[in-house]
Amino acid sequence: xxxxxxxxxxxxxxxxxxxxxxxxxxxxxxxxxxxxxxxxxxxxxxxxxxxxxxxxxxxxxxxxxxxxxxxxxxxxxxxxxxxxxxxxxxxxxxxxxxxxxxxxxxxxxxxxxxxxxxxxxxxxxxxxxxxxxxxxxxxxxxxxxxxxxxxxxxxxxxxxxxxxxxxxxxxxxxxxxxxxxxxxxxxxxxxxxxxxxxxxxxxxxxxxxxxxxxxxxxxxxxxxxxxxxxxxxxxxxxxxxxxxxxxxxxxxxxxxxxxxx
Amino acid sequence: xxxxxxxxxxxxxxxxxxxxxxxxxxxxxxxxxxxxxxxxxxxxxxxxxxxxxxxxxxxxxxxxxxxxxxxxxxxxxxxxxxxxxxxxxxxxxxxxxxxxxxxxxxxxxxxxxxxxxxxxxxxxxxxxxxxxxxxxxxxxxxxxxxxxxxxxxxxxxxxxxxxxxxxxxxxxxxxxxxxxxxxxxxxxxxxxxxxxxxxxxxxxxxxxxxxxxxxxxxxxxxxxxxxxxxxxxxxxxxxxxxxxxxxxxxxxxxxxxxxxxxxxxxxxxxxxxxxxxxxxxxxxxxxxxxxxxxxxxxxxxxxxxxxxxxxxxxxxxxxxxxxxxxxxxxxxxxxxxxxxxxxxxxxxxxxxxxxxxxxxxxxxxxxxxxxxxxxxxxxxxxxxxxxxxxxxxxxxxxxxxxxxxxxxxxxxxxxxxxxxxxxxxxxxxxxxxxxxxxxxxxxxxxxxxxxxxxxxxxxxxxxxxxxxxxxxxxxxxxxxxxxxxxxxxxxxxxxxxxxxxxxxxxxxxxxxxxxxxxxxxxxxxxxxxxxxxxxxxxxxxxxxxxxxxxxxxxxxxxxxx
Numbered sequence: 001x002x003x004x005x006x007x008x009x010x011x012x013x014x015x016x017x018x019x020x021x022x023x024x025x026x027x028x029x030x031x032x033x034x035x036x037x038x039x040x041x042x043x044x045x046x047x048x049x050x051x052x053x054x055x056x057x058x059x060x061x062x063x064x065x066x067x068x069x070x071x072x073x074x075x076x077x078x079x080x081x082x083x084x085x086x087x088x089x090x091x092x093x094x095x096x097x098x099x100x101x102x103x104x105x106x107x108x109x110x111x112x113x114x115x116x117x118x119x120x121x122x123x124x125x126x127x128x129x130x131x132x133x134x135x136x137x138x139x140x141x142x143x144x145x146x147x148x149x150x151x152x153x154x155x156x157x158x159x160x161x162x163x164x165x166x167x168x169x170x171x172x173x174x175x176x177x178x179x180x181x182x183x184x185x186x187x188x189x190x191x192x193x194x195x196x197x198x199x200x201x202x203x204x205x206x207x208x209x210x211x212x213x214x215x216x217x218x219x220x221x222x223x224x225x226x227x228x229x230x231x232x233x234x235x236x237x238x239x240x241x242x243x244x245x246x247x248x249x250x251x252x253x254x255x256x257x258x259x260x261x
Numbered sequence: 262x263x264x265x266x267x268x269x270x271x272x273x274x275x276x277x278x279x280x281x282x283x284x285x286x287x288x289x290x291x292x293x294x295x296x297x298x299x300x301x302x303x304x305x306x307x308x309x310x311x312x313x314x315x316x317x318x319x320x321x322x323x324x325x326x327x328x329x330x331x332x333x334x335x336x337x338x339x340x341x342x343x344x345x346x347x348x349x350x351x352x353x354x355x356x357x358x359x360x361x362x363x364x365x366x367x368x369x370x371x372x373x374x375x376x377x378x379x380x381x382x383x384x385x386x387x388x389x390x391x392x393x394x395x396x397x398x399x400x401x402x403x404x405x406x407x408x409x410x411x412x413x414x415x416x417x418x419x420x421x422x423x424x425x426x427x428x429x430x431x432x433x434x435x436x437x438x439x440x441x442x443x444x445x446x447x448x449x450x451x452x453x454x455x456x457x458x459x460x461x462x463x464x465x466x467x468x469x470x471x472x473x474x475x476x477x478x479x480x481x482x483x484x485x486x487x488x489x490x491x492x493x494x495x496x497x498x499x500x501x502x503x504x505x506x507x508x509x510x511x512x513x514x515x516x517x518x519x520x521x522x523x524x525x526x527x528x529x530x531x532x533x534x535x536x537x538x539x540x541x542x543x544x545x546x547x548x549x550x551x552x553x554x555x556x557x558x559x560x561x562x563x564x565x566x567x568x569x570x571x572x573x574x575x576x577x578x579x580x581x582x583x584x585x586x587x588x589x590x591x592x593x594x595x596x597x598x599x600x601x602x603x604x605x606x607x608x609x610x611x612x613x614x615x616x617x618x619x620x621x622x623x624x625x626x627x628x629x630x631x632x633x634x635x636x637x638x639x640x641x642x643x644x645x646x647x648x649x650x651x652x653x654x655x656x657x658x659x660x661x662x663x664x665x666x667x668x669x670x671x672x673x674x675x676x677x678x679x680x681x682x683x684x685x686x687x688x689x690x691x692x693x694x695x696x697x698x699x700x701x702x703x704x705x706x707x708x709x710x711x712x713x714x715x716x717x718x719x720x721x722x723x724x725x726x727x728x729x730x731x732x733x734x735x736x737x738x739x740x741x742x743x744x745x746x747x748x749x750x751x752x753x754x755x756x757x758x759x760x761x762x763x764x765x766x767x768x769x770x771x772x773x774x775x776x777x778x779x780x781x782x783x784x785x786x787x788x789x790x791x792x793x794x795x796x797x798x799x800x801x802x803x804x805x806x807x808x809x810x811x812x813x814x815x816x817x818x819x820x821x822x
Contacts, residue, residue, distance in 0.1 A: 054665055055814060073810075077668035086821050088662030090588060092595045097588075104584035105667040110573045133595070149663075 003030040004066070005157050005188035006051065011060035013046050020046040022212040023060065028190060028205070030065075030156075033183045035203035036192045039245055043212040044192045045085050045161065051190070052082045052159050064157060078106065081155030083163050087146040091135035095126050095145050098134060099152055106153035113152070120148040123178070125171060140166035147175065157188045164198060176202060200237035210245045285382065285390065324403045328410040335414030339422065344513055348497075348506025350411065351433060354404050355502045358437040359444065361400040384546050391542055395438040395445075405434060415509075422513035425520075432527050433505045439534040446541045459597040466601040470608055477615050501530045578680075581669045585677025592656060593681070599649060603685060606645050610638050610693045614700035631697070635704040636712045636771055638697050639690065640764050643719050646686050650727035651756045652748040653678050654820060655738040661820045671732075671809035672802035679724050686720055707780040708771070714787035715767045721794040723759060725801045730755050732805060732812050735819040 006028035013021040021043040028034045038044045049055035051062055053073055062069040064076045082088075090098055096117055103113030121127040124144040134142060143166050150158060158179075164172045179189055179202065193199050199206065200220065207217040216223055224235050227243045235243075254261060331350065338346055378387070395401060408430040415426040452458045479486060497503055504526035511520035575583035593599055614634075654661060664674055703709065736749040748756070767787075774783040809816070 052666060054662060054817060056810075074668045074670065077666060080666075082662075082666045084662045084666065086659045086662065088659050088666065090592075090660035090663065091658060092592050092656070093588065097591055101584050101588050102663065102667070104580045104587075105663070105669055107580055107668070109580075 004028070005030040005032070005064065006034075006190060007063045008047075008051070009061050009063075011047065011050060011062060012058050013043075013050060013055060014058045019212055021050070021057075021209075024209070024212075024214050026207060026214065026217070028188060030188050031183055031186045032205050033179070033189045033203045034191065035199035035206040036190060036209065037196070037199060037206060037241060038209035042209045042245070044209060046212075047209065048159055048161055048190070048192060049084070052080065052084065053077060054084065078153075079155060080157045080159065081150035081153065082159045083143075083146045083150045083161055084159075085161045087142055089134050089142055089146060089149075091133065093134060094131055095121055095134060095137075095148075096130050098145065099149055102149040103152050108153060116152050117148075120152060123174070124148050138166070140168055140171070143167050144171060144175075151182075155187065157190065158182065160189065160191045162193055163191065164193065164195065196237045196241055206237070208241065208244050216240075216244050285386065320399070320403075324406060327403075328406055331407050332410040332414040332417075335411045336418040339415060339418035339513070344510030345506075347509050348503045351502035351505040352497070352500065354407065354433070355437065355500070358400055358404045359441060362398055362441060362445070378546065378548075384543065387546050388539065388542050391442055391538075392438055395442040396434075398441065401434075401438060401441070404437065408434060419513060422509060425512040426509050429505045429509050429524070429527070432524075432531060433501065436501055436527065436531045436534060439531065439538050443534055443538045443541060446538070446545070450541075463597045463601050466598070466605070470605055474612060477612070501527055504530070579673060581667075581673040582677045582680065585674050586680055589678055589681040596656060602645065602649070603689065606642050606689055607692050607696060609641070609645075610696050611700070613638065613641075614697060631702040631704040632708045634701045635694075635697050635708065636715070636767075638693060639712050639716055640719075640767070642689060642693055643686070643716060643723070644760055644764075646682070646689060647720065647723050647727065647760070648748075648756060650679075650682050650724060651730045651752045652734070652736055652738070653682075653727065653731040654735050654816065655748070657820055658737060658739075659821045661816055665813050665817070671806040674809075675728050675802060675805060679728070682724065683720065686716075690716065705780070707774065707784055710781075711771060711774070711783035711787050714784055714791045715771070717791035718787055718794045719763045719767065721791065721798050722763065725794070725798045726755070726759050728801070728805050729808065732808050732816065735816050737820045737822060 004027055006026060008024055008026040011021055011024040011026070012019065024043075024047060026047075036044055036047065046055060050057050051064070051069075053069060053076070065079055067076050069076050090101065093101065099117035099120065100110075100113050103117065104110070108116070118127070121130060124147070126141060126144060126148070129137070129141065134145065137145065143163065147160075147163060150160070164175070167175065176198075183189055191199065191203065203220070205217075205219050206223060208215050208223075216226070218226075220237060220240075223237075223240050223244075227235055227240050334350065335347075338344060382390070396405070412423060412426050412430055416423040452461065498507070504523045508520050508523035508527065511517075511523060573583070575586060578586065593603075649655070657664070664671070704712070730752045734749040734751040734755075736752070770786050771783045773786075774780050
C-alpha cells in the first residue's frame with residue numbers, strides 16, 4: 001500500500017450554527033497531484049485552512065505524512081508549503097527580502113536561502129523587479145512570488161489555493177511543468193481551482209465537496225465511471241462536476257431571467 | 262428559484278428612464294445610510310457609533326454656541342457701525358470651511374463619489390453631485406448655519422442691509438464649496454500615489470511637531486515676527502473674505518461703486534475656482550485613473566542578492582528570531598508614521614527642556630530640578646515609544662498567514678518584534694539622556710540608577726502586557742494612511758491604564774526615597790522589580806504562544822480583511 005500523505009478523519013468545522021465542513025474523510029497518497037473541487041461556499045477554503053493549520057477543526061483530526069497536526073504542528077509545518085487564499089505576503093518587503101525571510105523561518109541557512117531565492121526569482125521572471133515592493137506587484141506577480149515562497153524549503157506536501165489565478169499563460173505553463181516534476185519526485189500537491197480544465201490536465205485524483213460534505217473522491221477515471229449517461233462520449237471533468245454538484249435545485253435556471261433571455 | 266422580474270423585455274436601444282438629479286441624490290443618501298447601518302452589525306462599529314453620538318453632542322453644543330455668538334456679533338457690528346470687522350468673521354468662516362474638512366479627513370468615514378461614474382450620469386449632473394457632496398460636509402453645514410445666523414442678525418439690526426448680506430453669504434458659500442471640493446480633488450490626486458502619500462504624511466507630522474516650537478520662537482523673536490505680520494496685513498484685502506465683508510459694509514453705507522467692485526472680486530473667485538473644479542471633474546469624468554500603477558519601480562538589472570555578503574550579522578540569534586527582526590527593520594524603514602514617531606521624542610525632549618529647565622531655558626526662570634525633570638522625560642519616552650507595541654501586528658496585513666504557516670512558535674516571532682522595540686528604546690534613551698544632561702543637567706546618581714532600573718521594569722513589564730494586547734485585540738492598519746488608523750478601543754484603554762498604573766507606581770517609589778531619607782531605596786526597589794519583570798516576560802512567552810494558537814482565527818480575520 002502506498003504512503004498516505006494527507007489523511008483526515010471526520011474533519012468538521014462549524015461557524016456558530018453553520019457547519020462549513022461536515023465529517024470529511026480524505027486520503028491522498030504521496031506523490032499524487034490531487035484536485036479539490038466544489039462550488040462557491042462548499043467548504044474548500046475552510047478545509048484547506050484546517051489542513052494547513054490556519055483554522056482549528058471543531059471535530060476530527062488531520063494527519064500529514066503520518067503525523068497528527070494538532071500534536072506536532074511545528075514538525076508538520078516544516079514539511080509543507082502553502083499558497084493560502086490571499087497569498088499571505090508581507091507587502092512592504094521586496095521579493096528577495098520576503099523569500100529570505102521565509103527561508104530563514106524554515107530554518108535554511110543564509111547562503112542556501114540566497115541561492116534558492118535567486119533561482120526562484122529567475123524562474124518566476126521576477127528577478128528584474130527585485131527592488132520593487134510586493135505591494136506594487138500585480139496580482140499575477142504576487143501569485144508567482146507566493147508560489148516561490150511555498151517551495152523555497154523543498155516541501156513534501158504543497159497546498160495551492162487557486163495557484164494560477166492571474167498568472168500569465170507563459171508562466172503558468174512553466175509552473176505546471178515544475179509542479180509535475182515535483183510530483184514525479186514524490187511531492188504531494190493538493191490543489192483547489194475553479195478552472196476545471198487545469199485540474200483535469202494536472203491532477204490524477206480529485207475530490208468534490210458540496211455543502212461541506214465530500215460527495216466524490218478517486219481518480220478521474222473512477223469518477224468518470226461512476227457518472228451515468230456517458231453514452232459514446234468521454235466525459236470531461238466539467239461533466240463529472242456538474243453531474244455531481246450542479247444538478248437539481250442547486251443549479252441556477254437561466255430560463256427564469258425572462259427579461260434577459 | 263424565485264422570479265426576478267416579470268416586466269416587459271427591454272427593446273434593443275431602449276434603456277430604462279434615467280433618474281433625475283434629485284432622485285440620484287436621494288439614491289446616494291440611501292446608499293450612505295445603508296452602508297452606515299450595515300456597518301453597525303459589527304460589534305466594534307457599535308462602539309464607534311457611541312463615540313460618534315458623544316462627539317455629535319459636543320459638536321452640536323459648539324455649533325449652537327457659535328451660532329448665537331455670530332447672531333449677537335453681527336447685530337452688535339451693525340448697531341455700533343463697526344461694519345469693517347465683517348471681513349474678519351468671513352475670514353474665520355473661510356478658515357473653518359477649508360481647514361476643518363482636512364483635519365477631519367483622517368477620522369471621518371469617506372465615500373468616494375467618483376464611484377458613481379459607473380452609472381449613466383451626464384457631466385453636469387456629476388459636477389452638481391460633487392458640489393452637493395461638498396454642502397453635505399459637516400463643516401459646510403455648520404458654516405451655512407452660522408451664515409444664516411449672520412443674516413438673521415443683520416435683519417434684526419439693519420433690515421435694509423439684509424438682502425446684501427444674504428446675496429454675499431450665498432456667493433461666499435458657493436465659493437467655499439467650490440474651493441473645498443477643488444482642494445479635495447487635488448489632494449485626492451496627490452494622495453493616490455503611495456510614495457507621495459507617505460511623503461506628505463511625514464511632512465504633516467513634522468509640521469505638527471514644528472508648531473510646538475512656535476511659542477518659544479515667538480517669545481524670543483516676537484517683535485520681528487510682529488513686524489512681518491504687520492507688513493502682510495494690508496494684503497489681506499485680496500482674500501475673498503475681505504471682498505465679502507467689504508461688499509456688505511459698503512452696501513449698508515450706500516457706497517454702491519466700491520460695493521460692486523467687492524462683489525465683482527468675490528464673483529471672480531467663484532468663477533475661477535468653479536472653472537478649475539470643472540476642469541478637474543472633467544478629467545475624472547473622462548476616466549482619469551488615480552490608483553497606483555502596477556509595478557512602477559524601475560527595472561533592476563541584477564538580482565538583488567548578487568554580490569551581497571552571505572555572512573549573517575545576526576547569527577547569535579536563532580534564525581527565526583533574526584528573520585523577524587530583519588523584517589521588522591525593513592517595515593520600520595518603510596513606515597513613515599512609525600519612522601517619524603521615532604524622531605519626535607528627542608525633538609520633544611529638546612522642546613520640553615527649552616520650555617521648562619532653568620539651566621538653558623527661558624520660559625521658567627527656575628525650572629524643575631534634574632532629579633525631577635530626568636525621570637519625567639524618561640516616562641514620556643516610554644509612553645510614546647511603547648504605544649505601537651500594544652497592536653504590534655497592525656501592519657502585517659495578510660502576512661500574518663505566513664507566521665501561522667511557518668514552522669515556528671509564536672515566542673520566536675514575539676521575541677524578534679520585542680527585540681527591535683527594546684533596541685529602539687535603548688538608542689532613543691541614550692540620545693535623550695545626553696540631551697537632558699546637556700540641557701537640564703545630570704540627576705543625582707541614585708535618581709539616575711533608579712530611573713534606568715524603572716525604565717527596564719516599565720518597558721519589559723509593558724512588553725508582556727502589550728504582547729497579550731496585540732494577540733487579543735488586533736486591528737489592521739495601513740501604511741501611509743491617516744484615515745481610520747487607530748488601535749482598537751480595548752488596546753488603547755489597556756495602554757493608558759497600564760501606563761497610568763506604572764507611572765503612578767514608579768513616581769511613588771521614586772518619592773519614597775526622599776520621604777524616607779534613603780536615596781538609594783528606589784534604585785533597589787526598581788532593580789528587584791526589573792528582575793521580576795524580566796523573569797515574568799520570559800515566563801509569559803509560552804503562554805502567549807498558546808494564546809496565539811487560540812486567537813489565530815481572530816488575528817487572521819482582523820488583519821487579512
